Amino acid sequence: MRVDAAVALAAAAGVLAAGACTGVATNIGGKPGPEAGLLRGKSPSKSADVTHVARLTDGIAAAPDDPPRTELTSLFGSPDAFVVYDLGAETRIDCAAIDADGDDVYAIALSADGITFTPLWTLPPAPDDATGMQPRAVRDLHSTGRYLRLAASGGDGVYAVAELSAAADCPPRWPPVLAPLHGTPIERSAATKAWAFAALAAAYVLAYRRRAPDFVKLLVAAPLGVALALAFQLAEIWPPPRSLLGPLLAAPAIVAAAFALRAVVSRVSRFDPRSERETSGLQWVARLAQDLLWDGAGEVSDGASLTRSDGRSRCFGSARRRL
Numbered sequence: 001m002r003v004d005a006a007v008a009l010a011a012a013a014g015v016l017a018a019g020a021c022t023g024v025a026t027n028i029g030g031k032p033g034p035e036a037g038l039l040r041g042k043s044p045s046k047s048a049d050v051t052h053v054a055r056l057t058d059g060i061a062a063a064p065d066d067p068p069r070t071e072l073t074s075l076f077g078s079p080d081a082f083v084v085y086d087l088g089a090e091t092r093i094d095c096a097a098i099d100a101d102g103d104d105v106y107a108i109a110l111s112a113d114g115i116t117f118t119p120l121w122t123l124p125p126a127p128d129d130a131t132g133m134q135p136r137a138v139r140d141l142h143s144t145g146r147y148l149r150l151a152a153s154g155g156d157g158v159y160a161v162a163e164l165s166a167a168a169d170c171p172p173r174w175p176p177v178l179a180p181l182h183g184t185p186i187e188r189s190a191a192t193k194a195w196a197f198a199a200l201a202a203a204y205v206l207a208y209r210r211r212a213p214d215f216v217k218l219l220v221a222a223p224l225g226v227a228l229a230l231a232f233q234l235a236e237i238w239p240p241p242r243s244l245l246g247p248l249l250a251a252p253a254i255v256a257a258a259f260a261l262r263a264v265v266s267r268v269s270r271f272d273p274r275s276e277r278e279t280s281g282l283q284w285v286a287r288l289a290q291d292l293l294w295d296g297a298g299e300v301s302d303g304a305s306l307t308r309s310d311g312r313s314r315c316f317g318s319a320r321r322r323l
Contacts, residue, residue, distance in 0.1 A: 068160035070183025097175035102126030106154030110145025
């Protein structure tokens with residue numbers, strides 16, 4: 001009973017903590033409240049060349065000055081990339097907010113039919129002293145539309161957005177309360193995955209044995225899973241920056257070196273042509289020493305036998321001659 005009560009208290013604490021993260025933007029039922037705006041938790045009806053669109057309306061913002069390419073942001077691949085949200089009906093838009101890379105231009109537009117869009121709010125680059133992700137907000141837009149579109153242009157060509165919000169009636173507290181976090185740059189995360197793949201793959205190659213249990217052989221899923229995650233991450237930022245070239249080139253080289261070392265050890269372990277078993281380095285050294293000892297003992301015993309047999313033949317020969 002005490003354990004169940006402790007679990008219940010821990011769950012209640014988790015709910016309260018989650019609610020505290022979003023403040024007044026989330027009601028007690030865990031759903032977005034009116035202060036969160038029209039887009040919180042909403043998926044776009046249409047998008048092109050934009051990664052992780054769910055991050056645009058998840059209520060989590062990147063901390064000011066954070067790097068633009070992290071696990072918290074959506075990346076717009078080019079000036080032609082966009083997302084469109086269907087508000088369900090003609091809706092008045094009075095205010096908007098965005099948390100985006102500070103050196104780019106972001107344009108929000110509205111449309112009644114989803115085809116022809118009218119500019120609603122265009123954000124110029126942030127001041128020169130502001131770098132990385134920057135939150136910005138606007139009031140008194142006084143416009144209507146059913147479809148809301150976001151696109152990016154200008155700047156350095158890296159377009160990143162962590163959060164997008166819009167509201168029909170501006171609440172007293174605007175922009176809405178978000179949960180700001182510090183993200184990990186994709187370049188650093190990809191480098192970590194590259195080193196992890198190299199370590200796991202090399203360890204598997206060196207430890208693999210034909211007669212190992214099946215569950216041990218299935219451990220190959222670990223390096224393969226890391227490699228797949230790395231491939232997806234590289235697809236988002238391709239071509240990779242120069243800082244990633246070292247880990248990306250070193251990882252396959254380490255795995256190739258593990259294969260070469262395995263091949264050398266395997267060949268040396270087969271110095272006895274009658275043995276088909278692969279042994280580890282310590283095992284083949286022990287076997288080599290054992291065989292050398294046996295061979296030496298065999299030569300001594302063979303020599304003694306030969307001496308004894310030669311003596312006997314001489315004795316027998318003398319006896320014959322006497323007869």
